[in-house]
Amino acid sequence: MSQPILKVSGLTKTFVLHLIDGRSITPVADLAFDVWPAQHFLISGRSGIGKTSILKCIYRSYLASAGEIWFDSLLAGPIELIHADESTILRVREREIGYCAQFLRVLPRIAALDILAEPLMRQGATRQAARDEAAAWLQRLGIAEPLWHASPVTFSGGEQQRINLGRAFIAAPRLLLLDEPTASLDGASRQVVVQLIDDARRRGITVLTVSHDLDTLLPSADARLHLA
Amino acid sequence: MNHAPSWVLRVDGLTRRFGAGCPRCAASVGPAHERSQCPWCATVHACTAASFTLARGEVLGIVGESGSGKSTLLQMLNLTSPADAGALWYREPADPTAPPVDLLRLDRYAMRQFRNDRLGIVHQRPELGLEMRFSVGGNVAEKLLLARWRNVGAIRERAAGLMHQTELPVERIDDAPPTFSGGMLQRVQIARALASRPALLLLDEVTSGLDLSVQARVLDLIRRIQWEQQVTMVLVSHDLGVIKQLARRTIVMKHGHIVEAGLTDQILEDPQHPYTQLLVSSAL
Numbered sequence: 001m002s003q004p005i006l007k008v009s010g011l012t013k014t015f016v017l018h019l020i021d022g023r024s025i026t027p028v029a030d031l032a033f034d035v036w037p038a039q040h041f042l043i044s045g046r047s048g049i050g051k052t053s054i055l056k057c058i059y060r061s062y063l064a065s066a067g068e069i070w071f072d073s074l075l076a077g078p079i080e081l082i083h084a085d086e087s088t089i090l091r092v093r094e095r096e097i098g099y100c101a102q103f104l105r106v107l108p109r110i111a112a113l114d115i116l117a118e119p120l121m122r123q124g125a126t127r128q129a130a131r132d133e134a135a136a137w138l139q140r141l142g143i144a145e146p147l148w149h150a151s152p153v154t155f156s157g158g159e160q161q162r163i164n165l166g167r168a169f170i171a172a173p174r175l176l177l178l179d180e181p182t183a184s185l186d187g188a189s190r191q192v193v194v195q196l197i198d199d200a201r202r203r204g205i206t207v208l209t210v211s212h213d214l215d216t217l218l219p220s221a222d223a224r225l226h227l228a
Numbered sequence: 229m230n231h232a233p234s235w236v237l238r239v240d241g242l243t244r245r246f247g248a249g250c251p252r253c254a255a256s257v258g259p260a261h262e263r264s265q266c267p268w269c270a271t272v273h274a275c276t277a278a279s280f281t282l283a284r285g286e287v288l289g290i291v292g293e294s295g296s297g298k299s300t301l302l303q304m305l306n307l308t309s310p311a312d313a314g315a316l317w318y319r320e321p322a323d324p325t326a327p328p329v330d331l332l333r334l335d336r337y338a339m340r341q342f343r344n345d346r347l348g349i350v351h352q353r354p355e356l357g358l359e360m361r362f363s364v365g366g367n368v369a370e371k372l373l374l375a376r377w378r379n380v381g382a383i384r385e386r387a388a389g390l391m392h393q394t395e396l397p398v399e400r401i402d403d404a405p406p407t408f409s410g411g412m413l414q415r416v417q418i419a420r421a422l423a424s425r426p427a428l429l430l431l432d433e434v435t436s437g438l439d440l441s442v443q444a445r446v447l448d449l450i451r452r453i454q455w456e457q458q459v460t461m462v463l464v465s466h467d468l469g470v471i472k473q474l475a476r477r478t479i480v481m482k483h484g485h486i487v488e489a490g491l492t493d494q495i496l497e498d499p500q501h502p503y504t505q506l507l508v509s510s511a512l
Contacts, residue, residue: 015498016500017505018501018502018505019502019505019509020504056497056498060491060494061491061493061497061498062494062497062498063490063494063498063500086282086445086490087235087281087286087477087490088475089491090286090476090477090491107473109444111446118369121455125307
């Protein structure tokens, strides 16, 4: 373990709201932290303090306003994610950085099985192999078999969240960003999340979580950054 | 160090105007002036200095309101509208070692041949992309003939295969386009566009005017084709929902200029330009 897999320094995110008199909001200011390989790094803090903004800046769904985010890519070497070109970001997203949003967003006509199979097919798996592995994951996540061929938009909130997590974990990225992964889950399902994170780390996957559910997630975290 | 996968298309300062222009044009048109027509000489600056690159298998979305220049840009990419300035560099994906070619510098014959062999386009209005007097099979066959296919049996077999691939009833291969529904006609256009296995597929408002369920089927078909064949695509739409489904990168145009470019999720979740913020906030 010679260097961090993710090195964040001076990270600042300001939203300029042009439609509301150019007003600006800065949820993240001059933030710095390092995440090491196979670590579970937890960022905690109250709602609205900018936790999700940090993850989205790393994933580049948000454009950071200042600072640097270095990712140690196996595909492309060290990349500064804020300024990397878009094609590089897309390649890295496909193979190395996964993101699990707080809520599942999918097309309402794609079956749960295919939603989980898609990331594997993007990585080159055949449709059959991807669907076989997706089925194993759905079983593990406790999704009843009759639901596998239905769209998750009809599922309960907890089931949707498990599909959301399954889609993120199945791709086995080197760095996995989880946004409130235990939200909408019951006690047993929250423990499944902890197991998924522990298993992922054993496979060498680095997990960066933002959450305020410290009771569930803090015991499995190696490092914590609390935003106040 | 550039880690990007090698590009197929590099658009460099592509410009198209209608009119002679005048010394005051530059200071009078563009997004900052809220117009693309020069008030002094009436020249319309339809597209000014558009630049971007496209890697193999990427889908680029172009959004903007009517008159923003997105269709003009697409027509220049299709080599059917001349450019007043700029370059359109193409690198053959099958041979990445081959030197890039500026398509705008090709002679007329080579340009037409390139369009027939390596480009496919699907128009918003089927009558622009199809010959309505020919049969559906004839429309696909025409594209193959232009790409120098000569064996009649092979042409018919390919046409039938493309109809099957685009979910059209193969038994209607000899029927004329006016007997097909709007959604089916878009699929006929897609079949025709794919006939010569193009390196670049251009899609101009392909689902506008279709019922929602028909729209979904056409978008699913395009998604599947892109997935299976890794076709590089440029998709023009004013519908952010369509862009979100298909494009992973997006450029936003206004008054002939690209005002913002980025990953599609970033454009939708964290738009930077005032116009993009307005566009995103106006989505249904």
